[in-house]
Amino acid sequence: MLARTADNLFWLSRYVERAESLARILDVALRLATLPSAYAGTSNEWESALEIACCRDAFFREHEVANQENVTRFIICGANNPASIRATIEIARHNARAVRTAITTEMWEVLNEAWNEMQRLKFDSFTHKDLTRFLAFVREVSLRFDGAAYRTMLRSDPYWFQRLGTFIERADNTARLLDVKYHVVLPDHERVGGGLDYFQWSSLLRAVSALNSYHLIYREGIKPWLVADFLILRTEQPRALISAYANLDQVLDTLAERYGRQGPSQRQVRRTYAGLQNLDIEPLFQQGLHEFLETFINDNNALGAAITEQYLQ
Numbered sequence: 614m615l616a617r618t619a620d621n622l623f624w625l626s627r628y629v630e631r632a633e634s635l636a637r638i639l640d641v642a643l644r645l646a647t648l649p650s651a652y653a654g655t656s657n658e659w660e661s662a663l664e665i666a667c668c669r670d671a672f673f674r675e676h677e678v679a680n681q682e683n684v685t686r687f688i689i690c691g692a693n694n695p696a697s698i699r700a701t702i703e704i705a706r707h708n709a710r711a712v713r714t715a716i717t718t719e720m721w722e723v724l725n726e727a728w729n730e731m732q733r734l735k736f737d738s739f740t741h742k743d744l745t746r747f748l749a750f751v752r753e754v755s756l757r758f759d760g761a762a763y764r765t766m767l768r769s770d771p772y773w774f775q776r777l778g779t780f781i782e783r784a785d786n787t788a789r790l791l792d793v794k795y796h797v798v799l800p801d802h803e804r805v806g807g808g809l810d811y812f813q814w815s816s817l818l819r820a821v822s823a824l825n826s827y828h829l830i831y832r833e834g835i836k837p838w839l840v841a842d843f844l845i846l847r848t849e850q851p852r853a854l855i856s857a858y859a860n861l862d863q864v865l866d867t868l869a870e871r872y873g874r875q876g877p878s879q880r881q882v883r884r885t886y887a888g889l890q891n892l893d894i895e896p897l898f899q900q901g902l903h904e905f906l907e908t909f910i911n912d913n914n915a916l917g918a919a920i921t922e923q924y925l926q
Contacts, residue, residue: 620925626778628705633755634786644816715771719761784857842894878919
C-alpha cells in the first residue's frame with residue numbers, strides 16, 4: 614500500500630489514543646486535586662498534568678498560574694495548544710477522511726459524530742459535572758473507535774498499520790500516566806506508603822480503569838511497587854507496557870512476513886520487549902522508576918521513528 618496511506622492510518626490511531634490519554638491525565642489530576650483537605654496546596658497535580666501532556670511551555674506562555682480552570686481549558690480546547698483534545702480529534706478526523714476507503718463506515722462514524730458533538734459543546738460554561746461527563750465521553754470515543762477497528766476491519770495492511778499506531782501510543786501514554794505519580798511530590802511530612810501516597814496510587818488506578826483488576830490479581834492493599842508491576846509487567850493488563858510490546862512485536866512480524874524483509878523496527882521492538890520480559894520490578898522500583906520510564910519513553914519514540922523510516926516515508 615502507499616506509504617502516505619499507511620502514515621495516515623498510523624497517525625489516525627495515535628491521535629485517537631492520545632485524546633483518550635489526555636482525558637485520563639486530566640482525570641488523574643482531578644482525582645488528586647480532590648484529595649482530603651489536609652493535603653490541599655501541597656502537591657502540583659496541575660503542573661504535573663501539563664508536564665505529562667507535553668504542553669507546559671506552551672501553557673506558561675499564555676497563563677501565569679496552573680490551576681484547574683486554566684489547565685483543563687488549555688488541555689481540552691486551548692486555541693494555542695495544537696495537542697489539545699479538541700485538536701487531536703480534529704486531526705484524527707482529517708486523517709480518517711484522507712483514508713476513507715481504507716477504514717470502515719463504523720470507524721468513520723465514530724470520529725465524525727465525536728467531532729460534531731465537540732462542535733456543539735460550550736466549553737466556557739463547563740461545570741465540574743460537565744467536565745467529568747466530557748472526559749468520560751472522550752474515553753468512550755476511543756473505546757468505540759478501537760472496538761470498531763477490531764471488529765470490522767479486514768486483517769490486511771490498513772489494519773496492521775492502524776494497530777501499530779494504537780500500541781505505540783498506548784505504551785507511551787501508560788508510561789506517562791505512571792510517571793504522573795513522580796511529578797506529584799509528597800509533602801515533607803508524608804512518608805512513601807502513607808495515606809497520601811495510597812490515595813495517589815489508587816487515583817491513578819481508577820483513572821486507567823484498573824482498580825478492580827488490580828485487586829483481582831494481587832488480592833491485597835495498594836502498594837506502589839505492585840501498581841508499577843501491574844502497569845509495566847503484567848501481560849493480563851491490556852494497558853501494561855509489556856502487553857503493548859507483545860502486540861507490537863506480533864504486528865511488526867506480520868508486516869515483515871508480508872513485505873518479505875526484517876528491518877530496524879523489528880530489531881528495536883525485540884530489544885525493548887526482551888528488556889521488559891527480563892525485568893524485575895522490586896530492584897527497579899528501588900533504583901528509580903522515574904528514570905526507567907524516561908528511558909522507556911525514549912526507546913518507544915525510537916521505535917516510532919524506525920517504523921516511520923521503514924514503512925511510512
